[in-house]
Each structure stands twice: as C-alpha cells, then as structure tokens.
Amino acid sequence: MKKIIWLLVVSMFVFSCGSSKKTSSKRVKGSTKTERVVKDTRTKPNNPKETPKETVVIEKTPERVPTSTDDYIAIFAPIAQEEMRLYGIPASITLAQGILESASGKGRLAVEANNHFGIKCHEWTGARIYHDDDASQECFRKYNDAKYSYRDHSLFLTGRSRYQKLFQLNIHDYQSWAKELRAAGYATDRRYPEKLISLIERYQLYKYDEVVTGQTASRVAVKAEDTHIIIKGDTLYSLSKRYQTTVEELKRLNNLTSNDLTIGEVLIVKSN
Numbered sequence: 001m002k003k004i005i006w007l008l009v010v011s012m013f014v015f016s017c018g019s020s021k022k023t024s025s026k027r028v029k030g031s032t033k034t035e036r037v038v039k040d041t042r043t044k045p046n047n048p049k050e051t052p053k054e055t056v057v058i059e060k061t062p063e064r065v066p067t068s069t070d071d072y073i074a075i076f077a078p079i080a081q082e083e084m085r086l087y088g089i090p091a092s093i094t095l096a097q098g099i100l101e102s103a104s105g106k107g108r109l110a111v112e113a114n115n116h117f118g119i120k121c122h123e124w125t126g127a128r129i130y131h132d133d134d135a136s137q138e139c140f141r142k143y144n145d146a147k148y149s150y151r152d153h154s155l156f157l158t159g160r161s162r163y164q165k166l167f168q169l170n171i172h173d174y175q176s177w178a179k180e181l182r183a184a185g186y187a188t189d190r191r192y193p194e195k196l197i198s199l200i201e202r203y204q205l206y207k208y209d210e211v212v213t214g215q216t217a218s219r220v221a222v223k224a225e226d227t228h229i230i231i232k233g234d235t236l237y238s239l240s241k242r243y244q245t246t247v248e249e250l251k252r253l254n255n256l257t258s259n260d261l262t263i264g265e266v267l268i269v270k271s272n
C-alpha cells in the first residue's frame with residue numbers, strides 16, 4: 001500500500017513541473033483525436049489585431065562602386081560650380097584640371113598642400129611646399145583648405161592677360177577652353193587639351209555647367225568631312241569662302257563670340 005501511495009506522489013510531482021509554455025488538451029468535435037495546444041506566455045501586443053513585426057535590415061547595394069575620381073567629383077563639383085558663377089570659368093574645365101593635376105586628390109601637392117592645380121609660388125607670400133616638377137624642388141603654393149586652391153585657380157586665370165581669350169569663348173564650349181588653356185601656356189604637355197576633353201566627356205562634367213547656366217548645350221555628332229582643323233593663316237573670312245558659307249554661319253555653328261581662331265582648333269564648317 002505504501003508503495004502505491006509513493007508512486008502517486010511522484011506522478012503528481014512530475015505533472016506539476018513544466019516549461020513556461022502552458023499545455024492543454026482539447027477534444028476535436030466529432031473525433032476521438034486529441035490536439036495538443038501550446039500557448040506562448042510571452043508578452044503580446046496590446047492590440048490583439050497587431051502582430052509582432054520582425055525588423056529586417058536591408059543594405060542598399062550601390063548602383064556602381066565609386067572610384068577615387070567619382071569621389072573627387074562628388075566633393076568638389078559644388079565648389080567648381082560656385083567658381084563658375086563668380087568668375088565665368090566652366091565648372092567642367094575646373095574639375096577636369098583638378099582631377100588631372102591632383103591625380104583625383106591623391107597627388108602629393110593635393111595631400112600635403114591642398115594644391116589641386118599645381119600653381120607655383122611666383123609672387124606668393126604665403127605657406128609653400130617644394131616639389132620636383134619641370135625642375136628639381138620647385139616652389140608651390142600651400143593652402144589651409146582645398147577650396148582656397150579652387151579660388152586661387154579662378155584668380156590665376158582671370159588676373160593674367162594671357163588667359164583673357166578664354167573669356168571670349170562660349171562657356172559651354174569646353175573643347176575650345178581646353179585648347180586655349182594649352183595655347184596660353186597653362187601647361188607644356190602637348191596632349192593637355194585632349195586629356196581634359198577626355199575627362200569631361202568620360203565623366204560628363206559638362207552637366208555641371210548646364211546646371212549653372214540653366215541651358216543644355218547641343219552635342220550633335222559631326223562628320224570628319226564637315227570639320228576643318230585651323231592652321232596658320234586661316235581666318236573665318238577665308239574659310240567662309242573656301243566652304244561656301246558665311247562668317248556669321250561659322251560663328252553660329254561653333255558658338256564663337258569673336259573672329260579669333262586658335263591653331264589646332266577643330267572648326268565645324270558644315271551643318272548636317
């Protein structure tokens with residue numbers, strides 16, 4: 001008898017123990033089958049209609065991985081556009097020069113001196129850095145912030161008479177700006193204009209000019225036979241006679257504001 005009582009006590013103790021989840025049994029109507037129902041005792045929302053929402057973090061994948069040049073453009077495009085508004089220098093030209101001269105901000109002069117355009121000391125009285133360029137240990141200007149390098153670039157071009165022809169060009173004509181910079185002596189590299197133009201077109205830097213002016217420049221494909229490369233002695237008048245057109249039409253086709261031509265410049269002489 002004692003053994004039976006002992007077994008009953010042990011059985012009751014086992015059934016009284018369990019997890020935090022309550023378990024009950026209910027008989028399904030019309031069936032002898034018993035379902036096991038497990039009730040979750042965790043805290044539920046106050047509103048019974050609401051269900052706990054799982055937080056899912058989705059990392060947005062960039063459309064393309066930015067390069068150092070992309071990063072450079074993102075940082076300095078607004079500064080170049082502001083300089084364009086103030087001084088009339090195309091933002092596309094300024095950005096392309098900055099990219100080329102500073103190696104997209106990674107060159108020594110850019111990193112150590114915030115000098116993005118390789119501007120040398122000349123009459124400069126401020127901080128300076130010495131760097132091998134055309135000659136050994138040449139003096140270059142040093143700035144506290146890169147934005148001052150951009151401002152100095154604007155002042156450098158607007159304050160020297162040899163660059164005045166630039167400001168007679170159409171502000172959307174980045175090709176002529178690139179060629180005139182080389183012709184005026186900004187760089188000794190014969191391929192300097194080509195490099196600037198390549199950067200402008202590869203990264204569509206001309207779009208920053210269009211934002212400033214509110215105008216979209218027309219870029220129509222031109223056949224080689226419809227162009228003329230300027231050589232010594234060429235004038236708009238002589239070319240108008242040669243290609244049976246007018247000086248006014250040549251100026252219109254090439255967005256020219258004066259009759260000045262630059263040797264090596266590609267001129268459109270016939271419209272499609």
